[in-house]
Amino acid sequence: MELLDDFPPGPLDAYRKKASFDWKQLKVLLDTEDIIIFKNEVVKALQSDPVFDPHDDDFSLDEIRRDTLLKEKSLDKYEALYLVNSLDGTPKLSAALQSMTQWNPSVTLREGLKTGLFANVIRALGTEQHQHYAHMADNYELLGCFAMTEIGHGSNTKMLQTRATYDKTTRTFVIHSPNFEAAKCWSGMAGQCATHAVLYAQLYTSDEVCHGIHQFVVEIRDTKSHLPSPGVIIADMGHKIGLNGIDNGVIMFDNYRVPKSALLNKHCDVTDDGVYIPKMKDPKKRFGSSLYAITSNRLNVSSISLAFLLKGITIAVRYSAVRKQFSPDDSNEELPILEYQLQQYRLLPYLAGCIVHQVALYFLTSDNTATLIEIVSGNPRPDEHERGIEIHAISTACKSFSSWFHRDGLQECREACAGHGYLKVARLGDCRNDNDVNMTYEGENNVLVQQTSNWLLKLWPMVLNKEHITSPYESVSVLNKGLTILSLKCKVTSIEEMMRPDVIINTYQWLICHLLKSSAEKYQNNLKQHGDSFRARNDNQIFYAKDLTLVYIQHYFLHRFLVFIESTNDVAIKRVLENVFALYALFNLEKHVAHLYKGAYFVSDLHSTLLHDSILRAMAAIKDDAVALVDVIAPHDYLLNSVLGNSDGQVYQHLQRAIFTGKNNMTRPTWWQEIMHNQSKL
Structure with a gap:
C-alpha cells in the first residue's frame, strides 16, 4: 500500500511478524486515506522549516516563550497547518489538533487561544463594530487573550467579582477589580504578550443594578510601547509544571475606563442614557449562549489529552518490546518485558483505550463541528435543542473521564519504562506534565462530572x-x-x-x-x-x-x-x-x-x-498484536522525538547518541574546582 511506508527493519520486527492482522488496513479504516495524507502533509510542513525544530531542551523560560511565538507565527505559511483552528465537518480537526499537540503543545494552545478563545468569541458574541478585532488578531496586528477565571472564582462564573459599571455622563464602562480575589488569572498570553482581552465582568448600569456576566473586548497593553494601559496591572504567573511556552498572566483593573462599544452586544446592549436592553429575554439562555463556544472546546481538550497518551503508549510499548530482562530457563535468552503479565496489565488496557477513544472522538468532533456549521449558517437541525443538551452532557463526561484515563495511562507509561523513562529525551515526562492541565482547564473534572x-x-x-x-x-x-x-x-x-x-x-x-x-x-x-x-x-x-x-x-x-x-x-x-x-x-x-x-x-x-x-x-x-496496534496509532517519529519510541526500535543506539552528544554531557563542569574540599592542595 503506497499510502503508508514500511517501517525500517530492526528489533521490533519480531513482534511485527507475529501480528494477526494487516496494520496498514486497520490504519486506513481508523483514520481514512484523507486523514493519513493530511497527517503526512503536516509532518512534511513541520520538517521543511528550521524554525519548527522541536529541540528546546536547554532554553530558558524567556527563550521558550520567544521560540513558541516564532513557531506560532510561522504556521500561517503552510496550508497543511490551517486546519488546527478551522471548522471542518470531518475528523480532520481532531487529527490536526493531535498532530500539532504531539509536535509542540504550547504552540498549538497559543494558536487555539488566539483563534478559539479570542477571535471566535468576538465573532460569536460581538456585532459588526467588533469584527475588526478578530481580523486584526488573525493577522497578528494585535494579540488577544481570554480573561474569565479569577483568583477566587473559576467554575462558578456567575459569582465573578470584576465589575464593569456604565457611566452615562462619559458613555464609558468603568472596569474595576475590587480585590485580589477578583484578579483575572491563568489568562493564556496575558502574562507577556496580549494587547487585548475578551473580559468577563458583572455589568452594572448607572443605577447600580447588576445585569449579570457580560463580555467586553478591552485593550490591556499599549500596542506601540507594549506597556500595560494606565489603570491595568499585569503580572506573569511564572514557571509551571508544563506548557511553559504559554505566558499565563494575572490582570487587575483600577477604575479603568473603556468605551461603550467595548461591550460585545450581540445579545444585549446599553443605551447612551444607561438603559439596559436585552435582546434575549431569558438571562439563562443568554448566559448559556455566551458559554457555548467554551463548552464545545471540551471535545477538543479530550482530543488533545488523547494526543499525549498516543505518544506515551507508543514509546512505552515499543520500548517494552525491545527491552529484555531475565531468562525463563538456562538458555540465557532474555525475554522482552512485554512478555510479562504485569507489564501487559500496565500498558495494554491503555493501548486499547487509545483506539476506543480515537474512534469515539473522531465521531463526536466531526458531528459537533458539522452541527456548529449548520447553526452558524442558519440551517440548524430540527432536533437542535435536544442534541445540544445531550452533547453537553456527553462532552462534560468525555472531557473528565478521558483526561483522567489518559493521565493514569501516561503515569503507567513513564513507570513501565523504568529509569530510562525518567530521561528528558524519552519525552514521557513532557507528555505527562503538559497533559496535566487537561484535568482542570475548560472545567475542573470533578465539577464537570x-x-x-x-x-x-x-x-x-x-x-x-x-x-x-x-x-x-x-x-x-x-x-x-x-x-x-x-x-x-x-x-x-x-x-x-x-x-x-x-x-x-x-x-x-x-x-x-x-x-x-x-x-x-x-x-x-x-x-x-x-x-x-x-x-x-x-x-x-x-x-x-x-x-x-x-x-x-x-x-x-x-x-x-x-x-x-x-x-x-x-x-x-x-x-x-x-x-x-x-x-x-x-x-x-x-x-x-x-x-x-x-x-x-x-x-x-x-x-x-x-x-x-x-x-x-x-x-x-x-x-x-501490541506493536502492530501501536503502529496503527503511532505519531510520526518526528513528532515522537523520543529515544525510546522510534519506529526502528533501535533504543540503545538512540540512547547512546543522546547521551554522548548531549550538550555538556561529556565536559568538565565550570565549577569543577569546588567539587573536592582539598582541591587547592592538589
Missing part, C-alpha cells in the same frame, strides 16, 4: 413513568427500557461468554440504570434530611452520581466502538478489534465490581473470577 449526573438525574422520573426519552446521540436510549434492565441478573458461566460484546454492553447498561436509580434515591433521601437541593446534590457524589457519569460515558464510548467494528468485513481486523473492545471494557468494568454485587447483578463469586480471568485472556490475545 456533576453537570452530567445532574442531567441524568432529571431523566429518572421519566423512567419511572415510562415516558419516552429522546436521545439523538443514543447515549441514554437504554433508559427507555430501564425498569426491565434493572430486573436482569448476570448468567455468565465462562470466560468466552464474559468477553462477548453483547454481554459486556448488557452489563454496562444495567450499571447505568442501577446507578441512576441509586443516585436518584440517595438524592431524595438527602433532600428529606437536609431540606435543600444544593446539599442533597453535594452529598450524593461519592459512590453514586460520580460513578454514574463515568459508567455513562464508558458505555457510550463502547457503543461508538461497536459501530466502528461493524464497519469492517475483514475477519482478522474484526477479531483484533473485538479483543481491544473486551480488554478496554473489562478493565474499566472491574472498577465497578462493588456496584455489580451490591445491586445483585453479580450473584456468585464465580462472576468476579470470570471477570478477572477475562481481562487476562484479553491481554494475552492482544500481546502479540
Whole structure:
C-alpha cells in the first residue's frame, strides 16, 4: 500500500511478524486515506522549516516563550497547518489538533487561544463594530487573550467579582477589580504578550443594578510601547509544571475606563442614557449562549489529552518490546518485558483505550463541528435543542473521564519504562506534565462530572413513568427500557461468554440504570434530611452520581466502538478489534465490581473470577498484536522525538547518541574546582 511506508527493519520486527492482522488496513479504516495524507502533509510542513525544530531542551523560560511565538507565527505559511483552528465537518480537526499537540503543545494552545478563545468569541458574541478585532488578531496586528477565571472564582462564573459599571455622563464602562480575589488569572498570553482581552465582568448600569456576566473586548497593553494601559496591572504567573511556552498572566483593573462599544452586544446592549436592553429575554439562555463556544472546546481538550497518551503508549510499548530482562530457563535468552503479565496489565488496557477513544472522538468532533456549521449558517437541525443538551452532557463526561484515563495511562507509561523513562529525551515526562492541565482547564473534572449526573438525574422520573426519552446521540436510549434492565441478573458461566460484546454492553447498561436509580434515591433521601437541593446534590457524589457519569460515558464510548467494528468485513481486523473492545471494557468494568454485587447483578463469586480471568485472556490475545496496534496509532517519529519510541526500535543506539552528544554531557563542569574540599592542595 503506497499510502503508508514500511517501517525500517530492526528489533521490533519480531513482534511485527507475529501480528494477526494487516496494520496498514486497520490504519486506513481508523483514520481514512484523507486523514493519513493530511497527517503526512503536516509532518512534511513541520520538517521543511528550521524554525519548527522541536529541540528546546536547554532554553530558558524567556527563550521558550520567544521560540513558541516564532513557531506560532510561522504556521500561517503552510496550508497543511490551517486546519488546527478551522471548522471542518470531518475528523480532520481532531487529527490536526493531535498532530500539532504531539509536535509542540504550547504552540498549538497559543494558536487555539488566539483563534478559539479570542477571535471566535468576538465573532460569536460581538456585532459588526467588533469584527475588526478578530481580523486584526488573525493577522497578528494585535494579540488577544481570554480573561474569565479569577483568583477566587473559576467554575462558578456567575459569582465573578470584576465589575464593569456604565457611566452615562462619559458613555464609558468603568472596569474595576475590587480585590485580589477578583484578579483575572491563568489568562493564556496575558502574562507577556496580549494587547487585548475578551473580559468577563458583572455589568452594572448607572443605577447600580447588576445585569449579570457580560463580555467586553478591552485593550490591556499599549500596542506601540507594549506597556500595560494606565489603570491595568499585569503580572506573569511564572514557571509551571508544563506548557511553559504559554505566558499565563494575572490582570487587575483600577477604575479603568473603556468605551461603550467595548461591550460585545450581540445579545444585549446599553443605551447612551444607561438603559439596559436585552435582546434575549431569558438571562439563562443568554448566559448559556455566551458559554457555548467554551463548552464545545471540551471535545477538543479530550482530543488533545488523547494526543499525549498516543505518544506515551507508543514509546512505552515499543520500548517494552525491545527491552529484555531475565531468562525463563538456562538458555540465557532474555525475554522482552512485554512478555510479562504485569507489564501487559500496565500498558495494554491503555493501548486499547487509545483506539476506543480515537474512534469515539473522531465521531463526536466531526458531528459537533458539522452541527456548529449548520447553526452558524442558519440551517440548524430540527432536533437542535435536544442534541445540544445531550452533547453537553456527553462532552462534560468525555472531557473528565478521558483526561483522567489518559493521565493514569501516561503515569503507567513513564513507570513501565523504568529509569530510562525518567530521561528528558524519552519525552514521557513532557507528555505527562503538559497533559496535566487537561484535568482542570475548560472545567475542573470533578465539577464537570456533576453537570452530567445532574442531567441524568432529571431523566429518572421519566423512567419511572415510562415516558419516552429522546436521545439523538443514543447515549441514554437504554433508559427507555430501564425498569426491565434493572430486573436482569448476570448468567455468565465462562470466560468466552464474559468477553462477548453483547454481554459486556448488557452489563454496562444495567450499571447505568442501577446507578441512576441509586443516585436518584440517595438524592431524595438527602433532600428529606437536609431540606435543600444544593446539599442533597453535594452529598450524593461519592459512590453514586460520580460513578454514574463515568459508567455513562464508558458505555457510550463502547457503543461508538461497536459501530466502528461493524464497519469492517475483514475477519482478522474484526477479531483484533473485538479483543481491544473486551480488554478496554473489562478493565474499566472491574472498577465497578462493588456496584455489580451490591445491586445483585453479580450473584456468585464465580462472576468476579470470570471477570478477572477475562481481562487476562484479553491481554494475552492482544500481546502479540501490541506493536502492530501501536503502529496503527503511532505519531510520526518526528513528532515522537523520543529515544525510546522510534519506529526502528533501535533504543540503545538512540540512547547512546543522546547521551554522548548531549550538550555538556561529556565536559568538565565550570565549577569543577569546588567539587573536592582539598582541591587547592592538589
